Amino acid sequence: MDSFMADLEGLYQEVILDHSRRPRNFHSMQDADRHADGYNPLCGDRFTVYLKMQDDRIADISFEGTGCAISTASASILTEILKGKTRAQAEALFDKFHDLVTGKTHAEGETPALGKLAAFSGVCEFPVRVKCATLVWHTLRSALNGEKKTASTE
Amino acid sequence: MATTHESILAPARESLAHTFDVRRIREDFPGLKQKVHDKPLVYLDNAATSQKPQKVIDAVVRYYTEDCANVHRGVHLLSERASYVYENTRRKVQKFLNASDLREIVYVRGTTEAINLVAQTFGKRNVQAGDEVLITGLEHHSNIVPWQMLCEEKEARLQVAPINDRGELILEEFEKLLSDRTRLVAVAHVSNALGTINPVRQIVQMAHALNVPVLVDGAQAVPHMKVDVQELGCDFYAFSGHKVFGPTGIGVLYGKFELLDAMPPYQGGGDMISSVSFERTLYNVVPYKFEAGTPDVAGVYGLEAALDYVKKVGLGNIVSYEHALLSYATEAIQQIPGVQILGTAREKAGVLSFILEGVHPHDVGTILDHEGIAVRTGHHCAQPVMERFGVPATVRASLALYNTKQEINSLAAGIQRVKTVLG
Numbered sequence: 001m002d003s004f005m006a007d008l009e010g011l012y013q014e015v016i017l018d019h020s021r022r023p024r025n026f027h028s029m030q031d032a033d034r035h036a037d038g039y040n041p042l043c044g045d046r047f048t049v050y051l052k053m054q055d056d057r058i059a060d061i062s063f064e065g066t067g068c069a070i071s072t073a074s075a076s077i078l079t080e081i082l083k084g085k086t087r088a089q090a091e092a093l094f095d096k097f098h099d100l101v102t103g104k105t106h107a108e109g110e111t112p113a114l115g116k117l118a119a120f121s122g123v124c125e126f127p128v129r130v131k132c133a134t135l136v137w138h139t140l141r142s143a144l145n146g147e148k149k150t151a152s153t154e
Numbered sequence: 155m156a157t158t159h160e161s162i163l164a165p166a167r168e169s170l171a172h173t174f175d176v177r178r179i180r181e182d183f184p185g186l187k188q189k190v191h192d193k194p195l196v197y198l199d200n201a202a203t204s205q206k207p208q209k210v211i212d213a214v215v216r217y218y219t220e221d222c223a224n225v226h227r228g229v230h231l232l233s234e235r236a237s238y239v240y241e242n243t244r245r246k247v248q249k250f251l252n253a254s255d256l257r258e259i260v261y262v263r264g265t266t267e268a269i270n271l272v273a274q275t276f277g278k279r280n281v282q283a284g285d286e287v288l289i290t291g292l293e294h295h296s297n298i299v300p301w302q303m304l305c306e307e308k309e310a311r312l313q314v315a316p317i318n319d320r321g322e323l324i325l326e327e328f329e330k331l332l333s334d335r336t337r338l339v340a341v342a343h344v345s346n347a348l349g350t351i352n353p354v355r356q357i358v359q360m361a362h363a364l365n366v367p368v369l370v371d372g373a374q375a376v377p378h379m380k381v382d383v384q385e386l387g388c389d390f391y392a393f394s395g396h397k398v399f400g401p402t403g404i405g406v407l408y409g410k411f412e413l414l415d416a417m418p419p420y421q422g423g424g425d426m427i428s429s430v431s432f433e434r435t436l437y438n439v440v441p442y443k444f445e446a447g448t449p450d451v452a453g454v455y456g457l458e459a460a461l462d463y464v465k466k467v468g469l470g471n472i473v474s475y476e477h478a479l480l481s482y483a484t485e486a487i488q489q490i491p492g493v494q495i496l497g498t499a500r501e502k503a504g505v506l507s508f509i510l511e512g513v514h515p516h517d518v519g520t521i522l523d524h525e526g527i528a529v530r531t532g533h534h535c536a537q538p539v540m541e542r543f544g545v546p547a548t549v550r551a552s553l554a555l556y557n558t559k560q561e562i563n564s565l566a567a568g569i570q571r572v573k574t575v576l577g
Contacts, residue, residue, distance in 0.1 A: 008524055008575055012517075017576065043516045043532045044546035066546055068514035069576065126520060 010122030020069035025062040025079035038139030038151040049139045075136035174471040182207040193526025196561045201552035213459035217452045243458040252382040260441040264405035265373040266296040268392030273300040275417040283309040286335045291317040292345040295535040297371045321348040321497035339368045343375035347536035348497025349505025358387040378503040380469045400460035404453025414440045421446040483562045507548040515547040525568040
């Protein structure tokens with residue numbers, strides 16, 4: 001396999017393709033107690049994240065919107081992984097995830113903590129795609145903080 | 155020592171090439187010779203900016219190495235040389251656009267600044283509460299937002315003439331929106347997102363019938379067609395140097411002399427005055443009234459070389475070559491299953507905007523980039539156009555005179571590769 005395909009397959013790993021084609025928790029939430037919109041003005045990706053909190057814990061989470069394979073898969077996996085997590089755990093995961101996609105850490109060392117998020121390790125080879133991977137995380141943070149304005153990658 | 159005369163004589167000396175040889179053209183552009191991701195660069199993002207011929211790069215270097223001086227200020231030789239090129243290029247721009255008067259050519263940073271200049275001077279003076287500015291549904295953000303800002307400030311209304319499913323302006327609707335409240339019409343000559351060529355002459359005739367002046371955003375037109383402002387009849391015409399093989403940071407506003415002369419200045423500063431005291435400042439004459447501060451002299455050197463280059467190749471040659479290439483590309487891309495081309499206007503230039511079923515344009519762009527193919531993905535600073543077609547984004551391949559059929563074949567193969575990777 002040439003390096004071209006290796007790089008691309010590193011980006012579009014099977015788990016990412018799977019989640020982009022069949023996003024999980026992909027619906028609005030009527031009884032959400034908070035939600036936030038995220039927008040990447042560069043490519044037009046737009047997501048809404050819905051949360052139902054139980055004290056400090058994410059009891060339920062869903063999303064809807066449109067985006068590329070990377071941003072959609074990132075949103076889908078985020079909702080899967082954060083259900084039941086506390087706010088502090090979510091923030092800690094975002095930090096780890098951010099380090100991973102910006103190439104500050106490598107997936108191998110962090111796999112246990114990152115779980116499926118490790119699939120995004122290939123993103124660091126594509127600097128312009130980092131914002132795709134992190135858009136939904138910024139949106140989640142706005143939702144957790146109860147911010148009214150649209151989260152933006154810019 | 156190179157003198158400014160050399161660049162003036164160069165096109166004549168090399169004689170006009172009547173035959174168009176794309177391989178020779180490509181030799182003129184050093185940027186095209188590189189590889190990206192170990193693949194030969196296929197540069198199809200010309201609507202964003204064009205690559206530069208060596209002569210343009212050399213001209214900029216020549217200014218900084220030999221003629222580096224301010225213009226209109228020094229009595230010394232370097233300033234004289236720089237001022238000569240600066241003003242001689244204005245003459246070349248005048249010829250390029252076929253403006254009737256040299257004073258109708260104003261240097262600006264680019265199309266965006268040209269439009270803002272008109273909005274902030276002509277607009278502020280002539281648009282009042284209850285008035286209207288009329289644009290089209292094809293416009294780039296730079297021909298929307300300055301008018302929105304003006305209308306908001308003046309409590310005026312921005313009217314938008316709709317486009318049809320082919321991405322063409324619906325002229326009848328446009329005409330209906332023209333009224334005695336319309337103070338200005340602002341239209342793209344060529345749409346950056348779809349490539350549609352607007353019928354500017356007809357638009358101007360309709361507007362002028364009601365004494366409404368017309369501004370034309372020519373950013374996407376000048377690299378692809380002969381522009382004659384007198385034939386078009388428009389009142390303002392704006393373009394950017396960097397889209398027509400010149401440097402970034404330099405552009406042109408053409409305006410009819412009587413309009414420019416009646417307009418207040420844009421920015422205050424040096425060069426735009428004839429005398430200054432703390433009590434009173436007398437403004438300089440057109441066009442200097444609009445050129446406050448030290449201009450982008452190096453940019454003007456580059457622009458001169460760019461216009462010389464276009465002249466040498468011949469706009470007629472460019473038009474016919476690109477027309478054939480766009481037909482070839484349209485044919486090659488639309489036969490790929492799952493591809494839908496957006497913008498199928500009968501009069502089109504330079505742009506192929508498309509979506510691939512089930513794949514987001516951003517993912518298409520990443521994979522094409524890894525094949526060495528540079529395209530633009532996104533909304534192309536024309537979000538209302540995207541909304542009209544119900545898509546958040548498209549992939550845009552935009553052509554220039556140096557692109558080849560082989561490169562189109564690479565694009566088609568790249569799209570197939572996208573389907574393999576993401577299919």
